[in-house]
Amino acid sequence: MNLTIDNLDFHQLVENSLxxxxxxxxxxxxxxxxxAGLRLLNLTSLDQILNKKISQFLxxxxxxxxxxxxxxxxxxxxIIKEMDIKIIKNHGEFADVEIMTIPFYFENKVLAQVIIQDITKxxxxxxxxKDREKLASLGQLAAGIVHxxxxxxxxxxxxxxLIKESQNHPYLDTMESELEKALQTLQNLLQVSKPDLQDEPLILIDLCKELNxxxxxxxxxxxxxxVEMDLRDSDKRFYGKKNLLLKSFFNLIKNAIEAIMADGKIKIEHYYHEGWIHIKVSDTGQGIPEEKLVILGTPFYSSKPDGTGLGxxxxxxxxxxxxxxISVQSVVGKGTTFHIQLPIKIN
Known part of the structure; x- marks a missing residue:
């Protein structure tokens, strides 16, 4: 069966392509x-792109x-087969795309048809x-070291x-105290590397109430x-391990407060969108350098002099x-935002 498409139909097909x-x-x-090209590049009209150099967007x-x-x-x-590159959208924002280029024949001329697919998601x-796999590997390594x-x-x-029972010396108390700190640090490391060891049941949680x-x-x-609280969609409930989650939000808020050297602001947001509960904790603190963002969450990495990074x-x-x-956006000198997304249903 042959399919014949006239020029108008072909134009509509291309114009409405994803x-x-x-x-x-x-x-x-x-x-x-x-x-789709206009949407991808954050443009509102053809005047913003026609007769411009494609290199302007690369x-x-x-x-x-x-x-x-x-x-x-x-x-x-x-034919230039698919390759992954970055493009520059309007206002300087970058996007990850897959691009393919093929010949396009028009009025006895050969042009280039560039087909672009947004692969940012x-x-x-x-x-x-990769982050989850990295944390899982670190968790296995940490658990082994702890034991x-x-x-x-x-x-x-x-x-x-036993020695303290036979003789008393203030140094022994200091030794015992420091040894207890070391053992507690190891226990904390074991908990974060193997969270499944905490046999806590899943219960229905009102996250807005708990954040307050x-x-x-x-x-x-x-x-x-x-402090600014923007807690929307408070009717949404989440099934989870309550103590673990509360400890997580406690750690995020604690870090936000400690990141602010003097006066500053913390904003806590809660809202629901397309099957996910979103929680954001933002601060106007000192920020985190870009090269350090990729190792956040790694045990014993901390920007604080006395921190362990286990939080x-x-x-x-x-x-x-x-x-x-979980994702992080940060600008040095301006602040940091931690963005957590939790699925509304967990099997």
Whole structure:
């Protein structure tokens, strides 16, 4: 069966395609862009893209590759197979895309048809999966180390207590206190590396109510900090391990307060969107350098001089255990936002 499509139907097919489609000349000038292309680039009209250079929407390091690729397609009628690159959207925002370029024949001329698929969500999902795998590997390693170190320390503690029964010395009390701190740190590490060891039942939780309750625990530290609560969709309930989740939000709010050196502001948001509960904890603190964001949640990494990093590790492992996602945006000198997404239903 042959399918005949006239010019009008073909134009509608291309114009309404889910993929972005651009027609580009050899000199990189854009001659056509469909609706999906405008949406992808955050443009509102064709005047913003027609007769512009396609390199305008590419990072500088891709300009030479773009020119070479257009030459191959137009002069040699080659097909440039799918490749993953970044493009620059309107207002300077970057997006991950998969791009393919093929010859386009029009009025005895050969142009380049650039087909672009937005893969930003796929890249985010891949990163989240890698983060979970990284935390899982670290958890297994940490659990093994805890068992190997905790056993001899426990033996040392036992003998130390026997010595204290036969003689008394202030140094022995100091030794026992420091040893207890070390054992508690190991126990905390074991809990965050193996959260499933905490056999806590899943119950229905009113997260808005719990966030308000947690904030009350910090009243004495909020005298110089402005707090804004934006708790919407309070009717939504979430099935989860209540103690683990409350500890996570406690750690996030505690970190936000400690990130503010003097006067500042903390904002806590709760809302529901498309099957997910979103919780954001933002502060106007000192911020986190970009190169440090990728290792947040790693045990014993902390921006605080006396921190262990186990608080954030507990947050990440708990969110992941509940099937959720966590992301961080931060600007040095301006502040940080932790964004948690939890599925409204958990099997």
């Amino acid at each position: 993929n972005s489609i651009l027609i580009v000349c050899e000199d990189q000038t854009i001659r056509y862009c469909n609706k 990072p500088p390091d891709l300009h030479d590759m773009c020119n070479e690729g257009l030459t191959r397609v137009i002069e040699k009628q080659e 796929r890249k985010i999902a891949e990163k989240r999966l 190997e170190v905790k056993n001899p320390l426990t033996a040392v503690k036992g003998f130390l207590q 309750s947690i904030l009350l625990l910090f009243q004495e530290k909020l005298y110089s900090v402005e 954030l590790t507990q947050v990440y492992t708990t969110v992941h255990e509940h099937g959720g996602n």
